[in-house]
Amino acid sequence: MTIFQTILSVSLISTALAVLVVIADAIFNNYGECILDINNGNTKLTVNGGSTLLNSLAANRIFIPSACGGKATCGLCKVQLATDVGPVLPTEEPYLTDEEMQDGVRLSCQIKVKQDLALSIPEELFNIEQYETRIERITPMTHDIKEFRFVLEEPKVMEFKAGQYVQIDSKPYPGMQEQVSRAYSISSVPSETGAVELIIRLVPNGICTTFMHDHVKEGDTITMRGPFGEFYLREGADELIFIAGGSGLAPVKSMVYDILEKKLDKQMTFFFGAVTKKDLYYVELFQDLEKRYENFRYIPALSDPAPDDNWDGEVGLITDVVAKYVETPNNKQGYLCGSPGMINACINVLTGIGLTDEDIFFDKFT
Ligand SMILES: Cc1cc2nc3c(=O)[nH]c(=O)nc-3n(C[C@H](O)[C@H](O)[C@H](O)COP(=O)(O)OP(=O)(O)OC[C@H]3O[C@@H](n4cnc5c(N)ncnc54)[C@H](O)[C@@H]3O)c2cc1C
Incomplete structure (x- = not known):
């Protein structure tokens, strides 16, 4: 067999295998349409099975907090499931208490939608929006910290409590194809509803902070979601x-x-x-x-x-x-x-x- 024939056969076998993988994926990951019944029938969504619960909800503009973007490293994307979806995964265990596990609380980024699901979500999460924003100003604060001011273009208003955070999406840049979503606390005052300011520290080799520090400029657009979080002023002490x-x-x-x-x-x-x-x-x-x-x-x-x-x-x-x-x-x-x-x-x-x-x-x- 000539070198040409060998290369041709290897290429044909690789192509056939790739086609088989695509077909198998389509067959085995095709769960059809699934119903997500949220908060005892208050909201019912029909979604295509196969995606994570976190992503299926986000596709329907219900944004569960997730600072790590679905990698099971932040433990924020908890939802309570009434449907049995099998045992808690090792990736979820570090983030769930025994009581939460007994109550059916799971990390929505780790649950694949393969059947109809009944679940509970805190009502306030229905108010979270996805915003298209434009960077109005970038101000270097220290050798590794920059302040970013974003004007909200669509929707134009964000109501938030001082102390809460938003999640911003990075975009691919030279040397980094992965796109991630990361949490950043809002530094501006809630009375200003048409813009938000964030303070971002550069983390060496960090995907999102390298994007924000080295690959964006004033006038660029950024997608963010929010507001999230329980860190805000409480009644009580003076x-x-x-x-x-x-x-x-x-x-x-x-x-x-x-x-x-x-x-x-x-x-x-x-x-x-x-x-x-x-x-x-x-x-x-x-x-x-x-x-x-x-x-x-x-x-x-x-x-x-x-x-x-x-x-x-x-x-x-x-x-x-x-x-x-x-x-x-x-x-x-x-x-x-x-x-x-x-x-x-x-x-x-x-x-x-x-x-x-x-x-x-x-x-x-x-
Ligand atoms: C509620 C909340 C609010 C926050 N608010 C702010 C804020 O206001 N300002 C702010 O600056 N930050 C804030 N953060 C932190 C922020 O969300 C990010 O975690 C941080 O900016 C790093 O993101 P990154 O994508 O740049 O880094 P990542 O890419 O997540 O990397 C983080 C570190 O892990 C290392 N790493 C990445 N991948 C690997 C790997 N495969 N193997 C080994 N090491 C790896 C990187 O080298 C880096 O050192 C907040 C976090 C939370 C949870």
Whole structure:
């Protein structure tokens, strides 16, 4: 057999195999039309089976929170199923408590629609919209943080609570064909409903942050969904302790402005932890608020100031600085935002002072 004949036979066999795979996929993954019965018949959707529950709902504009875009790494896309769809998968287990498993709670990104399903979804998720937006302004804040301002083009209005987040979709770029969806907290104030601002820190080799930092420009369009999340101001305490690091400043900025704008009778202290002065941003903005409002105090702290930082502010881990200023738990709530490590350490400090778990709210940027 000549080399030409060998190449031809290998190509023919490969093509035949590919055709077989496509045919098998069409036969075995064809579950026909399936009915999704949501909240005891309040909403009934007819969908083509074969897709994940998360995607089938999104195709019908019901957007379940999902910070990782369906990879089972964030655990946010929980829904309660009344239909038995088989045992909980190993990918779901880390995110579900025993009680949730008993109640039929599952990760919608891991459930394939293969039959009619009855499920429950919190009513507020029906208000989540998908927005087409245009980047109006990009402002570098530090060496690895940028602020983005998006004008909402369709729909034109987003109602949200200070502290909530949106999910934005990246697009393929040179060297990255994968398109992902990631969560970013809104840093602008809810009274401005026609635009949202986000603060995005570049994660080395991160798909979405590399897209946003290196591959978008002012005027580009971006798709986002929202608002999502349970991290927002609660009734109760009059003294609020905000603690953030890095881009965790975003929801705190929104909450502080919201409280000041609404003239709520709250005493606020904002602890912001950074390593050196080059990691600080919005310093003048918060110092200015401190001058103008008696009920707002801003305490930035550097854990390892550089010699030429000429830093005369607080030095040390943010946990130590918080412990120095916050002495009693009376009438206080803590709102924490940033990396899981920072949040866990701050929860320990606040509970050590005497705040209960019910007094502490947080968003971990996983
Ligand atoms: C509720 C919420 C709110 C948030 N708000 C903000 C915010 O306001 N601002 C902000 O900056 N961030 C925020 N985040 C974090 C944000 O959603 C993203 O997780 C973050 O920006 C990283 O996304 P990415 O796509 O760039 O990184 P990813 O591509 O997800 O990568 C993250 C890391 O994992 C590594 N990695 C990726 N793939 C692999 C692999 N296959 N093997 C090994 N390592 C890998 C990457 O190198 C990188 O270090 C928030 C998160 C949550 C859950």
